[in-house]
């Protein structure tokens with residue numbers, strides 16, 4: 022029996038998770054994936070990767086500080102955040118996240134500090150205006166053998182972040198677009214894409230080394246291929262009916278022209294930088310980097326704001342997909358502003374070009390700074 | 397007019413008034429026998445709902461619901477079946493006070509809880525306003541109250557049932573469509589209605605075990621209603637009107 026339905030009276034539900042949440046998931050994913058990319062050089066001594074690892078650590082630190090601020094801003098009662106630690110509800114992924122996020126940020130910052138400690142110490146010994154500050158920073162010593170275990174612990178916490186952020190969203194059955202097992206993997210893969218995008222931009226601004234640009238572009242192509250594979254498989258299992266939750270996710274948005282445009286746009290933002298990065302790995306870093314950052318950000322915007330635009334019981338779509346009002350945009354602009362500020366502080370005060378793997382315990386004397394070729 | 401209305405309620409609204417008796421009576425019998433605490437539920441007889449929104453307004457007045465949200469409202473649809481004449485169909489919506497509420501396990505600070513009589517409530521002094529529960533509820537029954545900045549929803553008028561009164565929406569229901577009472581008491585009106593009628597719940601596939609039942613619910617309306625949406629006026633930051641497509 023054919024039934025036509027017209028909604029005459031229906032309530033509208035505005036998005037309860039604001040653009041701040043998009044910013045949080047975007048920044049934290051870039052931070053943890055960047056940290057994981059920094060570990061091979063700094064913890065496992067893969068020296069050929071050192072220059073990329075320095076950029077990765079810069080991304081991990083700056084986004085890792087900004088992300089929790091965006092998260093706090095998305096709480097409607099931010100001054101009650103302490104309750105997360107007093108009333109931890111074990112069945113809630115968010116409750117676990119409240120413990121994992123500060124652990125990650127603390128370990129990541131300690132690790133970054135330990136990596137730079139010998140240089141902080143050296144700069145504290147020189148005769149110059151801010152020497153006292155660096156003596157403070159270095160806590161009066163140069164030893165950093167403990168950076169390795171710290172890096173391993175930060176890496177474990179980073180994996181914890183990937184698991185909790187993915188699961189927190191994936192378990193929400195009420196939102197079909199979120200309730201898919203692919204989502205945590207897609208968050209991780211697009212996180213790598215975003216982090217590599219930022220590293221490419223930083224490389225162009227700070228290093229301008231064609232070989233490093235090519236390396237990063239090749240890695241970006243690999244990450245984009247992974248994103249495309251995940252996206253393609255998502256679509257295949259949804260359309261074939263192999264996985265009912267994916268089929269439902271697709272069905273929840275498939276009929277709307279705006280979603281068809283989003284799908285095309287998404288595919289283009291993966292395909293274009295992929296082809297560019299693969300065919301022209303040199304001199305395209307700014308373009309591939311910018312598109313990669315855009316792709317990672319847009320994936321989250323689409324998932325979070327687009328997901329909330331799908332009514333659970335009502336008809337049609339709500340307006341959440343398009344940014345409305347200054348308040349939402351302020352979240353995006355504010356967090357990006359803070360991030361840029363931290364980037365400036367980092368490149369100004371942190372001797373990042375001299376960051377090297379920690380010395381072995383038997384060899385803890387302050388190292389000489391790296392030669393320019395190493396940078 | 398008042399008298400007429402009362403007479404009208406007296407004649408066809410016995411269920412409602414009967415339910416009022418069961419609210420007070422159930423508490424007493426529970427404590428007297430010491431066996432069974434009431435488990436509140438609602439049975440909405442859609443055949444009697446005229447879509448007047450009196451319940452919507454009563455709830456707003458009773459619970460100081462802010463202007464951009466609803467704890468309950470009545471969705472109205474036009475159904476055209478097989479080219480027949482269009483039919484207007486009403487669907488009062490509210491929190492189902494689910495027995496397996498997905499909004500509860502996600503709350504990171506245990507602010508959402510199930511009360512003794514089955515109501516799913518929010519401890520407003522504990523809620524951090526993370527809105528995870530808003531996402532998890534499959535019925536869009538929750539919202540963040542922009543005046544209190546905490547999660548908000550229907551409480552089955554907890555403050556009224558504690559005093560032996562009916563929820564405001566039930567008390568006000570003009571057509572006698574909303575019926576409230578103790579589902580644990582086989583003699584309550586709602587239990588009898590469940591026994592004597594074919595009833596359904598919204599989104600049964602979510603396995604939430606709702607405590608709000610519907611008589612006469614069309615299958616096409618029990619989930620996400622596919623169809624043309626109502627005109628939704630802009631939900632501006634400074635809301636002047638309810639965002640209802642009235």
Ligand code: SF4
Nearest residue numbers: 491492494497499533
């Ligand atoms: S209807 Fe929604 S808010 Fe109410 S108990 Fe069920 S899941 Fe929770």
Ligand code: SF4
Nearest residue numbers: 503523524526527529
């Ligand atoms: S908004 Fe409040 S009640 Fe809802 S999950 Fe968060 S803390 Fe719990």
